[in-house]
Amino acid sequence: MPIKQKLYRFALRLLGNEEDAKDIIQDALVKVWHNKEKMGELQNLEAWCMRITRNLALDKIKSRKYRMTDDLDRAQEVPATHQQNPHQTAEQSDLMRRVHGLINKLPEKFRTILQLRDMDGLSYQEIAEVLEIEMSEVKINLHRARKQVREQLQNLHVYGIQ
Structure with missing residues (x-):
């Protein structure tokens, strides 16, 4: 699936944990696969996949009273484009x-x-x-x-x- 990395980054930002984000993406892709007959009706496949990922991540957060971790900060750091002191x-x-x-x-x-x-x-x-x-x-x-x-x-x- 071409948007798998985008979905992973989205789940990682929501959950703050790499392993949980991978689990959510796997669940989301399984859900997408099981509903593949709906894909022809969709106007925006990416938005549909993002919504599935978001809903699964929010369910996980609610069920565990999840807390953000330092993984989130590491995932979002912007690399320097030029040499700095x-x-x-x-x-x-x-x-x-x-x-x-x-x-x-x-x-x-x-x-x-x-x-x-x-x-x-x-x-x-x-x-x-x-x-x-x-x-x-x-x-x-x-x-x-x-x-x-x-x-x-x-x-x-x-x-x-x-």
């Missing part, structure tokens, strides 16, 4: 750790929409299909999520508070 690298790493910490504190809906748009690059329409909500709600929640992270980061930087 150790001080710049440390500052960038610290900033990314703080941003990921702020994102992880967002409500689940904000966090998921932010992830799908800014990390996975899905369109507003695709996000609406994955989450089964209106596109206007996607835009509003994405704006609120970005605003909340930006304000908390500014407060942290200027005042040293969260």
Whole structure:
């Protein structure tokens, strides 16, 4: 399945654990296979697969009262594109750790929409299909999520508070 890696990254961000993400993807692909006759009717196969993955991951989170782990931060780190000195690298790493910490504190809906748009690059329409909500709600929640992270980061930087 061509979108397997994208589904894995999505599950990993939701669950924060590599093994659980692999399990979820395996379950999702089995579910897709069992419903292969529906594929011809779908307008967006990728959104359907993302929705299945999301639902399975959320079920796992709810059933275990799951907690995010450090695997999430390692999965989302952005590699440096040019050579930096150790001080710049440390500052960038610290900033990314703080941003990921702020994102992880967002409500689940904000966090998921932010992830799908800014990390996975899905369109507003695709996000609406994955989450089964209106596109206007996607835009509003994405704006609120970005605003909340930006304000908390500014407060942290200027005042040293969260």
